[in-house]
Amino acid sequence: MRVKSPPSRASIPEQLGINLVSRKEEELFKWFLACLLYGKPIQQEIAERAYSRLVQEKLLSPAAVLRAGWDKLVRLLDDAHYVRYDFSTAAKLLEVCQQLKERYGTLTELMAQARTASELSAKLQQFKHIGPVTARIFCRELTPIWYRPGELSQPMRRLPRRRSQRRKQYGITRDHCTARFQG
Numbered sequence: 001m002r003v004k005s006p007p008s009r010a011s012i013p014e015q016l017g018i019n020l021v022s023r024k025e026e027e028l029f030k031w032f033l034a035c036l037l038y039g040k041p042i043q044q045e046i047a048e049r050a051y052s053r054l055v056q057e058k059l060l061s062p063a064a065v066l067r068a069g070w071d072k073l074v075r076l077l078d079d080a081h082y083v084r085y086d087f088s089t090a091a092k093l094l095e096v097c098q099q100l101k102e103r104y105g106t107l108t109e110l111m112a113q114a115r116t117a118s119e120l121s122a123k124l125q126q127f128k129h130i131g132p133v134t135a136r137i138f139c140r141e142l143t144p145i146w147y148r149p150g151e152l153s154q155p156m157r158r159l160p161r162r163r164s165q166r167r168k169q170y171g172i173t174r175d176h177c178t179a180r181f182q183g
Contacts, residue, residue, distance in 0.1 A: 039134035050080035062097035
């Protein structure tokens with residue numbers, strides 16, 4: 001009897017046809033756009049459909065989104081059934097793209113200025129309308145590609161498990177440990 005292996009799960013960028021490994025500005029912006037849409041409390045299929053509509057219309061840069069304007073964005077979001085959040089999301093996309101363009105010019109420049117993933121997350125959260133959820137979604141996929149392993153985060157230093165090893169590590173003798181209990 002042959003056992004089937006579970007299907008490999010593609011990452012969300014891969015499912016959306018985004019090639020983050022290329023490190024191209026257009027691919028980074030497509031992922032940024034998708035994260036802005038996924039950051040709303042809306043069904044994943046609707047967010048994917050909205051993303052696809054924006055990509056079909058070639059809104060692949062902050063300048064392109066700004067040129068499209070609020071009316072076109074609302075129409076595209078409505079086409080994807082992004083109905084309850086269409087007005088606010090259109091305004092959010094325009095505002096975030098304007099901020100990105102003014103502060104950094106490109107996502108590549110933003111990421112170059114952030115030396116670590118945690119710095120990138122903090123810089124993203126400085127944008128109006130980008131909170132921890134959107135920043136976490138964006139960074140989760142980019143961190144292994146963009147930052148070297150030592151830069152991912154600063155892991156807590158693990159303490160030795162045995163007390164004797166901890167005492168040795170910190171230069172504490174047995175006398176120090178028992179002194180407080182003596183007379």
